[in-house]
Amino acid sequence: MPEQLEDLQERIAHLQRAVDDLSETVARQDRDIALLQHRVQMLMEREAARESDGGGGVILGDERPPHY
Template structure:
C-alpha cells in the first residue's frame, strides 16, 4: 500500500512542477502579448498620420506632388 501512495505522491509532485512551469510560460506570454499590443498601437498611430517629425511612409505621396 505504501508503494502505491509513494507512486501517487511522485506523480502529484511531477504534475505540480508541470503546472508551475506552464504557469510561468503563460505569464511570460501574457507579458509579451501586452508588449506587442502596445508596440502595434504605436505603429498604427504612426501610420494613421505623420508625427511631428513629418515622417513619410511609402504609401503616401510626397507633399510636392
Template sequence: MTDRLDRAEEELAHLRRTVDDLSEVVARQSRELDVLNRRVLMLMERAAEAEAERTGTIPLPDQKPPHW
C-alpha cells in the same frame, strides 16, 4: 500499498511542477502580449499620422485601404 502511495505522491509532485512551469509560461506570454499590443498601437498611430500628413485627412480605424 506504500509503493502505490509513493507512486501517487511522485506523480502529484510532477504534476505540481508542470502546473508551476505552465503558469510561468502563461505569465511570460501575457507580459509579451502586453508589450506587442503597445507596439502595434504605436505603429498604428504612426501610420495614421503619416497618412494624415500625406493626404491631409485622418484615416478611420475601420476604413479599408483603397487597394481592397
C-alpha cells in the same frame, strides 16, 4: 499499499512542477502579448499621423518619386 502512496505522491509532485512551469510560461506570454499590442498600437498611431500629414507614400526601389 505504501508503494502506491509513494507513486501517487511522486506523480503529484511531477504534475505540480508541470503546472508551475506552464503557469510561468503563460504569464511570460501574457507580458509579451501586452508589449506587442502596445507596439502595434504605437505603429498604427504613427502611420495614421503620417497619412494625415500627407507623407504616407512608400517609394519602391524601381518606382520613381513623383517629382520626376
